[in-house]
Amino acid sequence: MSEDKKIFSSIGVVIAVLAGIAILIGIVATGLIDGESSDRTAWQEKKVLDRIKPLGVVATTAEEAQKASPKLAEPAPVVASGPMSAEQVYNTACLACHSTGVAGAPKTGDVAAWAPRIAQGEDVLFEHATKGFKGMPPRGGSSQLSDDEVKAAVDFMLAKSQ
Numbered sequence: 001m002s003e004d005k006k007i008f009s010s011i012g013v014v015i016a017v018l019a020g021i022a023i024l025i026g027i028v029a030t031g032l033i034d035g036e037s038s039d040r041t042a043w044q045e046k047k048v049l050d051r052i053k054p055l056g057v058v059a060t061t062a063e064e065a066q067k068a069s070p071k072l073a074e075p076a077p078v079v080a081s082g083p084m085s086a087e088q089v090y091n092t093a094c095l096a097c098h099s100t101g102v103a104g105a106p107k108t109g110d111v112a113a114w115a116p117r118i119a120q121g122e123d124v125l126f127e128h129a130t131k132g133f134k135g136m137p138p139r140g141g142s143s144q145l146s147d148d149e150v151k152a153a154v155d156f157m158l159a160k161s162q
Helices: 002-030 042-052 062-068 086-098 111-120 122-131 147-160
Strands: none
Touching: 086 147, 111 122, 111 147, 122 147
16 A cells, blocks of 8 residues: 555656646746746837738828829830741740640641641631630730731741641
């Protein structure tokens, strides 16, 4: 029986020591030992205010709206540069798909892939390029291209693929 009492008293001592350690860790974690309070420091307060500040304001008068609106930069003037060359059109509108074969697009220079398309005739290829075909958007996704620029790009790809 005395051994049972020793075991229980040993367990009691271990539990008391662990509880003391837990209390000590809790005190250190809250900063009571260092003399700091758990209040926010000025730096922490600034960070919190930065995170919760409003993204915008509601202006109820024209004057408030004028103050709240950002100053816009002047847009750059549009300069007409003239038509692009066939290679420029290919590099800007066609290259992304026709260099990798995306969505079944025939790779530029792949004679076997282009042969059945060339057999349909240049007019059909030009129509597909201007109006779109299967996964290809009209004008290769560059709606600002003229018909002549698109035709030049088609001719450029055909010349490299025959």
